[in-house]
Amino acid sequence: MSKPVGWRAALLSLVFFAMLLGVWQIAATPRGGSGPALDPEYAKLIGAAAAVGQKSPFPTPIEVGAKLAEHLADPFYERGTNDRGIGIQLAYSIARVTIGYLLAALVAIPLGFLIGMSPLVYGALNPYIQVLKPISPLAWMPLALYTIKDSALSSIFVIFICSIWPMLINTAFGVASVRREWLNVARTLEVGRMTTAIRVILPAAAPTIMTGMRISIGIAWLVIVAAEMLVGGTGIGYFVWNEWNNLSIGNILTAILLIGVIGMALDQGLGWLARLVAYQE
Amino acid sequence: MTDHMPDRPFISVEAIARRFPGARGAPPQVVFDNLHFTIRRGEFVCLIGHSGCGKTTILNILAGLERADSGAIVLGGQEISGPSLDRAVIFQSHALLPWMTAKGNIAFAARARWPNRARAETAAHAQKYLDLVGLAGAEHKKPAHLSGGMKQRVGIARALAVEPKMLLMDEPFSALDALTRGVLQDEVRRLCAATQQTVFMITHDVDEAILLADRIMLMTNGPHAKLAEIVVNTLPRERTRHDIHRHPHYYRIRNHIVDFLIERSRRFAEETAGGGYDPRRPPETRPGIGGPGGDGAPPDIARRSAAASIAIV
Ligand SMILES: Nc1ncnc2c1ncn2[C@@H]1O[C@H](COP(=O)(O)OP(=O)(O)OP(=O)(O)O)[C@@H](O)[C@H]1O
Ligand SMILES: [Mg+2]
Numbered sequence: 001m002s003k004p005v006g007w008r009a010a011l012l013s014l015v016f017f018a019m020l021l022g023v024w025q026i027a028a029t030p031r032g033g034s035g036p037a038l039d040p041e042y043a044k045l046i047g048a049a050a051a052v053g054q055k056s057p058f059p060t061p062i063e064v065g066a067k068l069a070e071h072l073a074d075p076f077y078e079r080g081t082n083d084r085g086i087g088i089q090l091a092y093s094i095a096r097v098t099i100g101y102l103l104a105a106l107v108a109i110p111l112g113f114l115i116g117m118s119p120l121v122y123g124a125l126n127p128y129i130q131v132l133k134p135i136s137p138l139a140w141m142p143l144a145l146y147t148i149k150d151s152a153l154s155s156i157f158v159i160f161i162c163s164i165w166p167m168l169i170n171t172a173f174g175v176a177s178v179r180r181e182w183l184n185v186a187r188t189l190e191v192g193r194m195t196t197a198i199r200v201i202l203p204a205a206a207p208t209i210m211t212g213m214r215i216s217i218g219i220a221w222l223v224i225v226a227a228e229m230l231v232g233g234t235g236i237g238y239f240v241w242n243e244w245n246n247l248s249i250g251n252i253l254t255a256i257l258l259i260g261v262i263g264m265a266l267d268q269g270l271g272w273l274a275r276l277v278a279y280q281e
Numbered sequence: 282m283t284d285h286m287p288d289r290p291f292i293s294v295e296a297i298a299r300r301f302p303g304a305r306g307a308p309p310q311v312v313f314d315n316l317h318f319t320i321r322r323g324e325f326v327c328l329i330g331h332s333g334c335g336k337t338t339i340l341n342i343l344a345g346l347e348r349a350d351s352g353a354i355v356l357g358g359q360e361i362s363g364p365s366l367d368r369a370v371i372f373q374s375h376a377l378l379p380w381m382t383a384k385g386n387i388a389f390a391a392r393a394r395w396p397n398r399a400r401a402e403t404a405a406h407a408q409k410y411l412d413l414v415g416l417a418g419a420e421h422k423k424p425a426h427l428s429g430g431m432k433q434r435v436g437i438a439r440a441l442a443v444e445p446k447m448l449l450m451d452e453p454f455s456a457l458d459a460l461t462r463g464v465l466q467d468e469v470r471r472l473c474a475a476t477q478q479t480v481f482m483i484t485h486d487v488d489e490a491i492l493l494a495d496r497i498m499l500m501t502n503g504p505h506a507k508l509a510e511i512v513v514n515t516l517p518r519e520r521t522r523h524d525i526h527r528h529p530h531y532y533r534i535r536n537h538i539v540d541f542l543i544e545r546s547r548r549f550a551e552e553t554a555g556g557g558y559d560p561r562r563p564p565e566t567r568p569g570i571g572g573p574g575g576d577g578a579p580p581d582i583a584r585r586s587a588a589a590s591i592a593i594v
Pocket of ligand 2: 373
């Protein structure tokens with residue numbers, strides 16, 4: 001039962017991948033005969049170009065592979081505002097996520113510390129957190145656009161607002177549940193408040209804080225695509241939306257794949273950080 | 282007894298009480314109340330009592346980690362109001378910081394005592410105490426990778442490393458095998474004698490108490506636990522693990538304490554219902570010096586002996 005499963009799982013993964021490509025290839029290969037008539041509403045949505053019959057059949061895996069290779073071969077070109085390499089678009093998104101996320105961490109972790117250490121502050125802020133937390137970050141978008149009057153800053157704000165809650169709540173929880181006996185050790189050693197916070201509370205709560213940070217980065221990466229679709233201009237979300245208007249399903253699939261890969265990389269990076277601060281009781 | 286200077290107590294526990302709120306409207310649970318005892322400078326005092334009677338609570342109040350609900354503890358003329366580096370605690374649950382190595386835990390304490398020392402000096406100091414408790418070679422292990430006994434030894438080293446004036450030990454040797462326990466008991470005895478430590482130690486082990494303590498406080502079962510009596514250890518101070526059982530006092534003291542733990546700790550309240558027990562002056566007994574009740578005498582004789590010793594004191 002306890003045989004190492006690593007290479008067999010990898011093999012099975014490859015088999016699944018091959019099957020997926022196979023089914024996709026068969027399903028996407030154009031067949032004879034016209035498809036069902038287009039729903040007029042749908043025709044309007046996909047634009048005039050498609051509606052007049054300039055059909056864009058679902059691309060085959062080989063076509064998507066070719067598109068991917070094409071994008072990866074020259075990811076950073078820039079030919080005018082509407083034609084930028086996918087690497088540049090991704091870089092815009094990553095930059096927004098990073099800035100919004102770091103700002104959120106800068107606010108959430110000290111504030112979470114305060115909330116976790118003081119039942120009074122916790123009691124005072126808890127109602128606000130409970131109300132603000134379930135608001136969809138995109139609901140803030142109009143307000144952000146109205147007050148900030150800058151689309152790029154608005155999307156950073158949306159990232160900020162959506163990443164702050166998991167970090168804040170986890171930090172407060174981690175700080176509040178530091179084992180009493182560890183705090184007692186610090187007290188009997190007459191260690192100052194600041195040293196206790198940095199040398200005892202922070203390392204004790206670090207795994208919980210990291211869990212919050214990992215949840216936040218996941219949410220931030222989910223939200224940035226939607227935010228950029230709304231705001232437009234730059235970023236991978238805008239790229240997807242733009243390619244939808246161009247009806248270039250191949251480009252959309254390429255972007256989807258890259259969004260997934262980057263999201264995984266962000267998560268793995270934080271997972272690696274989490275392992276650095278983990279401890280075993 | 283005249284109250285001349287050298288005999289003035291180092292620590293004086295005066296009428297302390299601890300209560301916990303009862304569950305849902307029930308009356309508060311009194312762990313103990315009106316508890317009095319004193320500890321002299323340089324004295325080694327052991328506290329023995331059944332599980333849950335409130336021993337750790339007393340130690341925590343002595344440490345300044347918990348406050349008594351009433352009463353006070355006076356140390357060197359001042360009321361204890363919080364924890365101090367001068368009173369090192371060896372916790373029942375080790376309380377090692379799991380993200381630090383064994384050596385890191387000790388260095389953390391040393392750094393708290395001497396914040397301005399160079400890093401290398403702190404490390405050398407920590408190493409000295411690690412070696413002392415026989416943990417050379419385990420410096421860089423995290424607590425999770427140490428055995429229970431090793432963790433306890435790190436806890437002991439951490440307490441000793443701050444060179445306190447007083448040691449508060451909560452069952453410090455309970456997780457150790459007999460051999461290691463013996464080695465560490467000898468070590469603690471030697472260190473305490475050499476550094477004139479005042480020690481308050483909780484233990485369940487009667488032999489350990491007789492080996493280490495000058496006086497052994499016997500606590501009745503809770504709730505409303507009381508200090509039933511204080512057994513003065515009349516064995517010679519220069520005793521070792523290997524020879525105490527040959528001394529005639531040894532079995533008398535031992536039987537007296539075991540008898541208390543088995544029988545009287547439970548029935549003490551009825552026993553003293555008729556009066557004759559003053560919580561402000563728990564009776565000091567000397568079962569070692571031919572006192573009755575030390576040589577397997579039945580409890581009723583032991584009871585009379587306790588009353589008799591009140592008169593002696
Ligand atoms: N926070 C608390 N709330 C309610 N009751 C408590 C609390 N802490 C301790 N107690 C009660 O106080 C009593 C004394 O506890 P304490 O830990 O001092 O016992 P102990 O003598 O050290 O026992 P042991 O030998 O098992 O360590 C126990 O009956 C326990 O139930
Ligand atoms: Mg205890």
